[in-house]
Amino acid sequence: DAGVIQSPRHEVTEMGQEVTLRCKPISGHNSLFWYRQTMMRGLELLIYFNNNVPIDDSGMPEDRFSAKMPNASFSTLKIQPSEPRDSAVYFCASNGQLNTEAFFGQGTRLTVV
């Protein structure tokens, strides 16, 4: 398996623009997580899905952030409108029913200027 695949790897956008981050989890995994890494707060859980259903979105910073998982093999995290303080590395991770360690993608480094 190729592991968790995220795209793009890098994104530079202007303040106010819409940004969409994409994730393909490991095949067969039924939980998917979106994390944001910053220096101050480390890895923060934004939202997680189980069987394509959002279970906990309490980490989503504000209404500008939204996430979807239309099927078991694809998820998006959208920021609209983006702001400079959204600049961070965003990670997607997945795990299966029987294990509790999550497998991470390589991340998307977002820079909002």
Next chain:
Amino acid sequence: DQQVKQNSPSLSVQEGRISILNCDYTNSMFDYFLWYKKYPAEGPTFLISISSIKDKNEDGRFTVFLNKSAKHLSLHIVPSQPGDSAVYFCAASSLRGASKLTFGTGTRLQVTL
């Protein structure tokens, strides 16, 4: 509110010596703990875990110790190697929480020659 805390942002150790990375947690519902290692421009990778029914788990050069009464865990790396230089994240979950992981802010380990 940081439920998982890594109070040392960085640590420098000589090659061959022991590296000890520490982690504290506040949520008594946590019953499964993990350590992840992260290299620059890569996603975190799972290293070792421990269940709350144990107080020690060993895997090669890596040992994790859990002190439930103190809500403290530590990762020991013996002997330390230059390739161990990375950021180490402590994470915790409640097995009733559908594998949701709460991460600390990370400790950057530098193993010097």
